[in-house]
Amino acid sequence: MAAKTGTYTLINAGAISGTVTDVTFTSIPGTYTDLIVVVEPTAGSLADTAVQFNSDTGANYSRTYLTGNGTTASSGRNSGDTRIRLTYYGGTSSSNGIQIIHIMDYANTTTYKTVLNRCSNASYGTDANVGLWRSTAAITTVKVYCDGGGNWTAGNIKLYGIEAAK
Amino acid sequence: MSITSAKSGATGISLALDNNYMEPIASTLVGSGGVATVTFNDIPQTYKHLQIRWIARNASSNSTDSFSVNFNGDIGVNYAWHWLYGTGSSVSAYGTGSQQGGLVECTSGAGAASGVFGGGYVDILDYANTNKYKTFRSLGGADANGSGGIFLMSSLWMNTNSISSITLTSNAGNFQQYSRFSLYGIKG
Numbered sequence: 001m002a003a004k005t006g007t008y009t010l011i012n013a014g015a016i017s018g019t020v021t022d023v024t025f026t027s028i029p030g031t032y033t034d035l036i037v038v039v040e041p042t043a044g045s046l047a048d049t050a051v052q053f054n055s056d057t058g059a060n061y062s063r064t065y066l067t068g069n070g071t072t073a074s075s076g077r078n079s080g081d082t083r084i085r086l087t088y089y090g091g092t093s094s095s096n097g098i099q100i101i102h103i104m105d106y107a108n109t110t111t112y113k114t115v116l117n118r119c120s121n122a123s124y125g126t127d128a129n130v131g132l133w134r135s136t137a138a139i140t141t142v143k144v145y146c147d148g149g150g151n152w153t154a155g156n157i158k159l160y161g162i163e164a165a166k
Numbered sequence: 167m168s169i170t171s172a173k174s175g176a177t178g179i180s181l182a183l184d185n186n187y188m189e190p191i192a193s194t195l196v197g198s199g200g201v202a203t204v205t206f207n208d209i210p211q212t213y214k215h216l217q218i219r220w221i222a223r224n225a226s227s228n229s230t231d232s233f234s235v236n237f238n239g240d241i242g243v244n245y246a247w248h249w250l251y252g253t254g255s256s257v258s259a260y261g262t263g264s265q266q267g268g269l270v271e272c273t274s275g276a277g278a279a280s281g282v283f284g285g286g287y288v289d290i291l292d293y294a295n296t297n298k299y300k301t302f303r304s305l306g307g308a309d310a311n312g313s314g315g316i317f318l319m320s321s322l323w324m325n326t327n328s329i330s331s332i333t334l335t336s337n338a339g340n341f342q343q344y345s346r347f348s349l350y351g352i353k354g
Contacts, residue, residue: 007188007189007190007350008187008188033193033219033346033348034219062309062310062311062312063309064252064253064254064307064309064314064315064316065252065316066250066251066252066257066316066318067252073250073257074252074256074257075252075253075254075255075256075257075316076254076255077254077255077309077312077314079311079312080311080312102219102285102287104219104220104221104283104285105221105283105285105346108344110281110344111221111281111282111283111344112279112281112282112283114221114282114283114284114285114307114308114309115285116285116286116287116305116306116307116316118305128252128305128307128316128318129307129316130284130285130306130307130308130309130314130315130316131309132282132309132310132311132314134279134281134311136281162188162219162350163190164190164193164219164346164348165190165191165192165193165348165349166193
């Protein structure tokens with residue numbers, strides 16, 4: 001097997017300044033296999049993170065989560081939702097929630113889209129999530145936003161493409 | 167804030183990603199009729215770690231299922247694994263030893279709605295080292311809008327050989343069409 005040089009390609013990056021509630025990546029090329037969103041924000045107020053794709057605000061999303069807070073582990077889900085919720089212990093003004101979001105096989109037009117992520121907030125807990133967007137459309141737009149009225153005030157949100165071997 | 171074209175330098179977690187620390191080795195997209203196994207052979211020994219990324223669905227009547235992992239064709243009872251599993255309503259932990267393969271969760275099964283494919287990634291650590299047993303870990307899940315699960319797993323292959331081939335075997339019928347498995351090398 002011959003390896004090919006270069007997998008992670010930075011598609012877009014945004015440095016957060018001021019008070020920001022959402023970051024939207026548009027015109028995402030369909031030339032990669034998976035997408036990775038790295039969220040390194042400073043929360044201005046409680047900032048749980050969610051994503052929507054292709055401006056779809058319908059109840060076409062769901063997720064299952066696994067979380068632990070140092071004392072208790074628990075699991076739950078959100079079904080028929082209007083976004084994929086990606087944090088259980090999101091960021092707060094005193095402790096950030098760092099996330100790496102994997103959007104699997106985003107450009108295929110045959111399957112629903114599965115999203116995985118882990119979020120770590122050192123002061124509160126850690127969680128892992130799997131989400132589903134019930135659409136076979138290729139993802140061309142990713143909106144990452146603060147759910148529940150929170151906001152970010154600093155940090156970065158970056159979108160990468162991962163290319164599989166041809 | 168909408169971003170359409172900006173690129174900027176790297177900070178924090180992103181630094182390793184920006185340095186292109188991962189390279190594609192091989193990938194397979196399952197065709198019509200499905201396949202029971204996927205094998206990556208002749209794996210280069212020039213990386214520090216390996217990663218397999220997947221979306222997959224098999225013939226299980228459940229909404230989630232799994233696949234087994236074997237290295238270098240070894241199907242002896244030389245594997246062990248543990249999981250931490252979120253069902254959507256409770257959490258369970260389980261471990262077992264002396265298995266004929268490592269385990270990775272999860273795929274979706276035929277019990278999930280059409281179109282639902284589980285996904286995840288598994289890191290195979292220090293795979294070319296000839297002095298220690300091999301550990302691999304995964305995050306995988308399948309959500310099916312009212313069912314499904316998420317898994318954090320670790321497995322052990324009790325062998326000091328370097329890994330030159332990896333076989334993934336569906337644990338319920340075939341991997342179905344449109345399942346995809348991609349192997350990457352991670353630089354040290």
